[in-house]
Amino acid sequence: MTGEKNESAHVATYLIRKLERYARLSPSEKAALQRLGALGVRSLRPREDVVREGDRPRVVNIVLDGFACRYKTLEDGRRQIVGFFMPGDICDPRVFILKQMDHSIASVGPLTIAEVGGEAMIAVTSESPRIAQAMWWATMVEEAIAREWILNVGQRSAVERMAHLLCELFLRLRAVGLTDGQSCDLPMTQVDLADATGLSSVHVNRTVQDLRASGLIVWKGKRLTIPNLRALQNVGMFNPNYLHLDNEGDIYDANDW
Amino acid sequence: MTGEKNESAHVATYLIRKLERYARLSPSEKAALQRLGALGVRSLRPREDVVREGDRPRVVNIVLDGFACRYKTLEDGRRQIVGFFMPGDICDPRVFILKQMDHSIASVGPLTIAEVGGEAMIAVTSESPRIAQAMWWATMVEEAIAREWILNVGQRSAVERMAHLLCELFLRLRAVGLTDGQSCDLPMTQVDLADATGLSSVHVNRTVQDLRASGLIVWKGKRLTIPNLRALQNVGMFNPNYLHLDNEGDIYDANDW
DNA sequence: CGCCATTTTGAGTAACTTCAAACTATGTGG
DNA sequence: CCACATAGTTTGAAGTTACTCAAAATGGCG
Numbered sequence: 180m181t182g183e184k185n186e187s188a189h190v191a192t193y194l195i196r197k198l199e200r201y202a203r204l205s206p207s208e209k210a211a212l213q214r215l216g217a218l219g220v221r222s223l224r225p226r227e228d229v230v231r232e233g234d235r236p237r238v239v240n241i242v243l244d245g246f247a248c249r250y251k252t253l254e255d256g257r258r259q260i261v262g263f264f265m266p267g268d269i270c271d272p273r274v275f276i277l278k279q280m281d282h283s284i285a286s287v288g289p290l291t292i293a294e295v296g297g298e299a300m301i302a303v304t305s306e307s308p309r310i311a312q313a314m315w316w317a318t319m320v321e322e323a324i325a326r327e328w329i330l331n332v333g334q335r336s337a338v339e340r341m342a343h344l345l346c347e348l349f350l351r352l353r354a355v356g357l358t359d360g361q362s363c364d365l366p367m368t369q370v371d372l373a374d375a376t377g378l379s380s381v382h383v384n385r386t387v388q389d390l391r392a393s394g395l396i397v398w399k400g401k402r403l404t405i406p407n408l409r410a411l412q413n414v415g416m417f418n419p420n421y422l423h424l425d426n427e428g429d430i431y432d433a434n435d436w
Numbered sequence: 437m438t439g440e441k442n443e444s445a446h447v448a449t450y451l452i453r454k455l456e457r458y459a460r461l462s463p464s465e466k467a468a469l470q471r472l473g474a475l476g477v478r479s480l481r482p483r484e485d486v487v488r489e490g491d492r493p494r495v496v497n498i499v500l501d502g503f504a505c506r507y508k509t510l511e512d513g514r515r516q517i518v519g520f521f522m523p524g525d526i527c528d529p530r531v532f533i534l535k536q537m538d539h540s541i542a543s544v545g546p547l548t549i550a551e552v553g554g555e556a557m558i559a560v561t562s563e564s565p566r567i568a569q570a571m572w573w574a575t576m577v578e579e580a581i582a583r584e585w586i587l588n589v590g591q592r593s594a595v596e597r598m599a600h601l602l603c604e605l606f607l608r609l610r611a612v613g614l615t616d617g618q619s620c621d622l623p624m625t626q627v628d629l630a631d632a633t634g635l636s637s638v639h640v641n642r643t644v645q646d647l648r649a650s651g652l653i654v655w656k657g658k659r660l661t662i663p664n665l666r667a668l669q670n671v672g673m674f675n676p677n678y679l680h681l682d683n684e685g686d687i688y689d690a691n692d693w
Numbered sequence: 694c695g696c697c698a699t700t701t702t703g704a705g706t707a708a709c710t711t712c713a714a715a716c717t718a719t720g721t722g723g
Numbered sequence: 724c725c726a727c728a729t730a731g732t733t734t735g736a737a738g739t740t741a742c743t744c745a746a747a748a749t750g751g752c753g
Binding site: 337 | 708709711718719
């Protein structure tokens with residue numbers, strides 16, 4: 180029950196934790212983010228669309244709880260997941276600039292999101308340059324993740340790809356405090372992983388079995404354990420630099436508490 | 437000799453053309469962009485690195501003339517091109533926020549770029565909200581392109597992939613006025629295309645030959661002709677929506693000329 | 694002309710796909 | 724608590740696409 184305790188008390192907890200990966204925020208900045216996250220809260224069941232390709236984006240979606248994914252489809256039904264969203268992730272702080280969505284967003288497991296109007300997003304960033312910077316940072320990290328995925332799908336073998344993806348998910352979850360030692364919740368099915376890695380679900384299954392057999396992962400019923408993260412990283416040739424998790428904007432840390 | 441005439445007279449011609457895909461700019465805004473592009477101009481020979489993974493980003497690079505690419509490599513040498521830059525493209529208007537590059541940028545053919553300091557970038561966007569918006573727009577388009585590449589590499593077959601990539605390059609070039617009817621300059625080698633599509637260069641060669649045999653492309657010595665763009669788009673299941681080229685910000689058009 | 698980069702060809706192979714069926718969990722209603 | 728339905732995982736076997744290796748041909752350039 181990921182984050183249920185926090186959800187009621189602090190809607191934007193993960194958002195704040197995420198942005199604080201870039202720079203520490205002042206209490207008033209945190210309060211502003213809390214207000215953002217509390218605006219319009221929406222709950223979805225697994226596998227529901229949040230926005231569909233072709234829609235005119237009306238609001239900025241911020242993930243409060245659960246997982247979502249961006250995906251694109253080809254005319255003939257082939258589907259590619261092009262990114263995962265987890266608590267704290269902002270689905271493009273400036274989407275509303277665009278006339279139409281070029282991809283869809285859907286829930287993976289059960290999902291809670293905040294819907295924030297464009298004006299509110301602009302307001303929060305124009306009031307705090309540090310938040311504005313943090314939004315740019317988050318956007319660049321997203322782009323970096325997309326590029327790493329191109330590398331993943333373009334060059335890595337099936338085992339490498341799976342290992343890499345699992346490392347990424349684990350580290351991103353850990354960055355917002357959603358891991359529990361070596362374990363974390365993972366609501367996605369093998370079919371989802373297939374769509375995300377560009378492999379067939381059959382091959383994903385065999386690959387997962389390989390990783391299990393090597394003792395690199397323990398994965399049962401929506402719960403993933405990585406006994407030796409370093410080892411899994413090696414298999415996936417995972418270099419975490421693209422996640423830019425090391426408090427890069429520490430120069431911008433708030434000093435007004 | 438792509439853009440040589442313009443280069444001396446109007447350094448930032450393509451940058452302006454590109455941003456005007458989003459919203460028409462006022463003369464003073466254009467002048468500001470001209471000044472940006474004229475700051476530090478740098479020329480590179482083919483296959484030289486502009487920035488390397490691990491570097492601390494110092495400046496924002498803006499392509500004035502020629503092609504560049506972003507690429508990432510794996511420990512064992514496998515290389516993936518994760519995006520191409522062409523004249524008018526900005527290599528991340530806010531890179532300097534990050535502590536280190538998570539990828540490298542290199543010239544493809546001969547390349548001319550402008551190096552713009554972070555302060556100048558901030559200045560130009562804070563002076564004109566329309567330019568600021570246009571920078572966000574350009575960034576989102578870049579991300580959209582990256583996502584489309586994930587789809588390309590993850591789901592499309594070799595022929596589809598090649599067709600799709602060529603359509604993208606052609607349309608992006610056309611958007612800044614660098615096509616000549618059905619033709620355009622393309623400095624990349626088949627090895628580059630292989631690195632960009634995640635295929636082996638041998639297979640790229642065979643795929644290109646297929647496309648040639650079907651009359652879909654004429655490609656000889658750095659010059660590409662697409663006799664029937666619609667047909668090539670169909671083969672690649674190319675939907676241009678992700679390029680957001682249709683003057684999406686027309687509401688923001690300047691009315692002060 | 695000669696050198697080097699690039700493209701092209703051939704042949705054998707590996708990685709992953711497809712299809713189809715069986716098995717296992719999970720949740721629901723009686 | 725069982726029976727059933729449904730979603731998800733697992734297995735087997737055969738097929739394909741694209742890869743590798745290696746060599747030959749072509750092209751561009753000084």
